[in-house]
Amino acid sequence: MNEEQLKYCKELAKKIRIHCLKMVCAGKSGHIGSMLSTADIYPVLYTSILNVDPKAPKKDDRDRFILSKGHGGAALLACLAELGYFPLEWLGRYYCDDGKLSGHISHHIPGVEFSTGSLGHGLPVACGMAMAAKQAGKKHRIFVMSSDGDLNEGSSWEAIMLAGQHHWDNVIMLVDYNRLQALGKSEDIIDLEPLIPKLEMFGWRAIEANGHDIEAVEATLKQVPLEAGKPTAIIFRTVKGKGVSFMENDYKWHYGGLTEELRDKAIREIEDAYAKEVAK
Numbered sequence: 001m002n003e004e005q006l007k008y009c010k011e012l013a014k015k016i017r018i019h020c021l022k023m024v025c026a027g028k029s030g031h032i033g034s035m036l037s038t039a040d041i042y043p044v045l046y047t048s049i050l051n052v053d054p055k056a057p058k059k060d061d062r063d064r065f066i067l068s069k070g071h072g073g074a075a076l077l078a079c080l081a082e083l084g085y086f087p088l089e090w091l092g093r094y095y096c097d098d099g100k101l102s103g104h105i106s107h108h109i110p111g112v113e114f115s116t117g118s119l120g121h122g123l124p125v126a127c128g129m130a131m132a133a134k135q136a137g138k139k140h141r142i143f144v145m146s147s148d149g150d151l152n153e154g155s156s157w158e159a160i161m162l163a164g165q166h167h168w169d170n171v172i173m174l175v176d177y178n179r180l181q182a183l184g185k186s187e188d189i190i191d192l193e194p195l196i197p198k199l200e201m202f203g204w205r206a207i208e209a210n211g212h213d214i215e216a217v218e219a220t221l222k223q224v225p226l227e228a229g230k231p232t233a234i235i236f237r238t239v240k241g242k243g244v245s246f247m248e249n250d251y252k253w254h255y256g257g258l259t260e261e262l263r264d265k266a267i268r269e270i271e272d273a274y275a276k277e278v279a280k
């Protein structure tokens with residue numbers, strides 16, 4: 001990634017975070033902590049990794065991206081809007097009765113492959129798409145974003161077993177591993193550790209990376225071989241609520257509304273941090 005691309009990705013991540021804060025405030029609800037922890041991954045995915053085209057969101061050979069943690073979908077929606085999949089104005093009516101964007105994501109929105117929200121659905125669907133692509137001799141890949149809570153679901157592990165057994169190397173799972181979920185610390189609810197050896201035992205390649213270091217995110221995604229012979233999992237270490245001091249690492253910001261005062265305070269923090277970053 002050159003300097004210009006890096007700058008663009010950092011700016012896009014900032015915009016995604018600010019959109020999310022405005023969306024949750026306007027919609028009076030949303031999963032803000034889960035949105036903020038993924039905001040540095042989407043810019044890399046959509047500008048450097050996925051074979052996708054905002055002008056042709058249904059082109060046959062596109063890579064598929066499925067957000068299994070659909071409750072945090074506002075961050076994906078903000079990214080898609082910034083890239084031109086649909087008008088930015090739609091973001092202003094997120095979670096509103098007269099708006100187009102629901103609290104969980106819907107495949108009726110351009111660029112969204114599959115409606116999700118209930119956890120444990122993304123990986124099984126990704127496996128179906130992977131099998132179909134293999135049988136048809138197609139080369140596109142299926143990326144799916146999972147999370148702590150999503151990997152607590154039995155259906156996720158059924159899909160992990162299936163993809164491992166059949167060597168579906170066209171499946172790439174990204175885990176937003178912030179170690180928190182709706183009601184507390186993941187280690188206190190259903191501990192996923194040791195996650196990497198567990199995935200390896202299920203027949204996957206598993207690697208980890210800092211999910212907030214844009215260059216590391218890109219380098220890790222780029223090193224996934226096109227024909228790895230087995231599915232790949234990338235465990236992105238992230239921070240729930242990343243970028244907003246009073247939200248970071250606090251599961252109480254998993255879900256809820258946001259006052260205008262707190263929204264503005266959070267936006268100031270994000271803008272200040274971005275200004276410092278670009279001044280380096």
Ligand SMILES: [Mg+2]
Nearest residue numbers: 148178180181
């Ligand atoms: Mg989590």
